[in-house]
Structures are given as C-alpha cells and as structure tokens.
Amino acid sequence: MKLARIESNGRSLLARIDGDQAFIIDGTILSPGGDTGESLSLSEVRFLVPTDPSKIVAIGINYMDHAGDRVAPTEPQPFLKTPSSLIAHGENIILPPDSTNVHMEAELVAVMNATCSKVSPENALSYVAGYTAGNDVSGRDWQQADLQWWRAKSSDTFTAVGPWLDTEIDPWTTRIEGRISEKTQQESNTSLLINSIAACISRISHYMTLEAGDLVFTGTPGTTGAIVDGDICEVEVGEGENTVLLSNPVKQG
Numbered sequence: 001m002k003l004a005r006i007e008s009n010g011r012s013l014l015a016r017i018d019g020d021q022a023f024i025i026d027g028t029i030l031s032p033g034g035d036t037g038e039s040l041s042l043s044e045v046r047f048l049v050p051t052d053p054s055k056i057v058a059i060g061i062n063y064m065d066h067a068g069d070r071v072a073p074t075e076p077q078p079f080l081k082t083p084s085s086l087i088a089h090g091e092n093i094i095l096p097p098d099s100t101n102v103h104m105e106a107e108l109v110a111v112m113n114a115t116c117s118k119v120s121p122e123n124a125l126s127y128v129a130g131y132t133a134g135n136d137v138s139g140r141d142w143q144q145a146d147l148q149w150w151r152a153k154s155s156d157t158f159t160a161v162g163p164w165l166d167t168e169i170d171p172w173t174t175r176i177e178g179r180i181s182e183k184t185q186q187e188s189n190t191s192l193l194i195n196s197i198a199a200c201i202s203r204i205s206h207y208m209t210l211e212a213g214d215l216v217f218t219g220t221p222g223t224t225g226a227i228v229d230g231d232i233c234e235v236e237v238g239e240g241e242n243t244v245l246l247s248n249p250v251k252q253g
Contacts, residue, residue: 014028015040110201124198133245
C-alpha cells in the first residue's frame, strides 16, 4: 500500500495512492483506516513530508562502492540530521550561497512505526511502517572544513523525503537510483549494503530510542554528483508497482 500525507485546498489529508489518484482515508499514516469515499487527482494535491519525526538518523559509508579508499566500517555508523532540514516532494532544494560543492545522495529511508529501544536485528524490521525515498543533500566542502557535519548535512532544505510511504517494499533487495536532470548518477541495490537495515536500526536503538515517525536514512551508494541551480534531483526506490519517486528542483540561494 502507498500512503501519503497530502494537502488540497487548504486541507491536510491522508491518502492511499493508486495510479494517478489519491483516495482519502481515515486514520494516520502509521495507523491508516478505511476509505472515506473521496478521491482526488494527484495533479490537484501537494505532497507533505510523510511524517513529523522527532529525529532523523542517517548511516554513513554503508555501500562498498561509496567507501572508495576508506576502510569499510564493521558496524553501522549513524549520524543525525535535523527535522528542520526536511522538505517534501516537489519543494526546492536551496543551495547556500557560501557552499560551493553540494551533492545529492539517493537513499532508501525506513519510517519507524513504534517506540524502538534495544531491539535485536531479528526484530528490528517489525518496528518499520514502510519505506520511502530520501535525498541526503550534503555540502561536501563543509564536510571537509568543519569538525562537525551540522551545516553540511542539516542546512535548511537538505533533507528531501517522500512523496509516499510504501508498505510492501522489500528492504533486503530494493533498487535505488539517483538522477540529476534525468542523467543517472547512482544505481544500486540494498542487497549490497555493508550493514543491513535491520542491523542499522538495532544498533541505533541500543543507544538512542527511536520513536514512531522517526526516519532512518540507510546509506547512499556509488559516486554522488554535484548539483547546481536549475537541476532536478530524482531519487527512485523500489520496482514495478512498489516504486517511490522523489523529485526536487534545485535553486541557488
């Protein structure tokens, strides 16, 4: 099932996405109800960020082809991104005027459905409501210049997520593709993760309680690419009917 938070004519609604239609349903995105009988064309709606997370945790260096000449970690390497950096599908990524090398990073994002603390890898995925597409926008020059990644990873608009939550994506064998202005920059599969999504969630939960609605970015593959004013960033995860496509224009700040 594809679930989305949408806005139409000033109303915030929950919808089940099917084709080019949004079927309005009761409940919440983490506890959906039945159809209300109302439907809207996707051309009539604006997508909202799927959840309001208390935290966003991302995993660094989780594909061998992204590690390059760095030593691959034996355990997941989490870092934090701020919820204030979130933007939804279709919203602009704003390039800061004093960063000269900003990259997109295509990722599969796990959306937590319940409080999760000290769980085993075997049980970790039972705390996931579903998966969506994410773009971990990153200021590479700031990553090198600063001791901490506070602005490199969490500047305003640097975390794009959506447009919907897919409950049927297989986290073990999911295709990931990142495109910059229709040119494929990244292409991989979660079967190539160094540390599985289950292992990542388990490790995070042993030190930091994950709450319902929190987002876990699971790592980016391959070689990322710089983005400039006028580009369109696209992240596509999944296959066939279980495909999530996130798109965001890039604007110079």
